[in-house]
Amino acid sequence: SDHQLEYPVSPDEMDWSKLYPEFQDSETGEMKSKVTIADIGCGFGGLMVDLSPEFPDQLILGMEIRVQVTNYVEDKIIALRNNHAQQKGYQNINVLRGNAMKFLPNFFYKGQLSKMFFCFPDPHFKQRKHKARIITHTLLSEYAYVLREGGVVYTITDVKDLHDWMVKHLEEHPLFQRLSTEWESNDKCVKIMTHATEEGKKVERKNGDKFVACFERLPNPIIE
Ligand code: SAM
Structure with a gap:
């Protein structure tokens, strides 16, 4: 359950400098970049590690609900930062423990994100559990709120039934349009x-x- 989790009342309350200290302007105290890429249910964080050098000026945030997994990812990022201190590597990634199905607008401003990743989300196989899936009509409206126009939702799964479910809900939503397989192969x-x-x-x-x-x-x- 997530009742002991703390959520900011609004994005204004978030202190991102703790997660990305290298991106804080030492003179003004302001952050030089905002989080623009979110990995929802990031698990052990492999995606962020590989995205990090590709988007050196953008902040990448993993959201993960499991405590132990979040701690593991935190430790992994600390180690990566230490091992790449000279190049200031991996300063643009971090993880937050939280339920991404709740309160996303408390973390992000409208239109703040340019990419959201949903990689191998929990399938919730049983019919009566489908409403617990991370892509539903209601949640898509929240994801649309935090995504900028032209932003992209990425989904990948090995479960065909979940794939069909995600495609159906995204296609039915008026604020999303599927990108072509040609686009996919060039991205x-x-x-x-x-x-x-x-x-x-x-x-x-x-x-x-x-x-x-x-x-x-x-x-x-x-x-x-
Ligand atoms: N994306 C990772 C990957 O591809 O290796 C992890 C996939 S794992 C099957 C799904 C992850 O989503 C788990 O680590 C789980 O704890 C997390 N998760 C499930 N529901 C979540 C939620 N509401 N908010 C944040 N994370 C969640």
């Missing part, structure tokens, strides 16, 4: 998310399938 993040995550590697060892779907955040319709 470096698709390549990274297909191989970087711990769950993806497990699927690879079992020769499992990987189903990818990416969706663009459309502009809000103009209401006359």
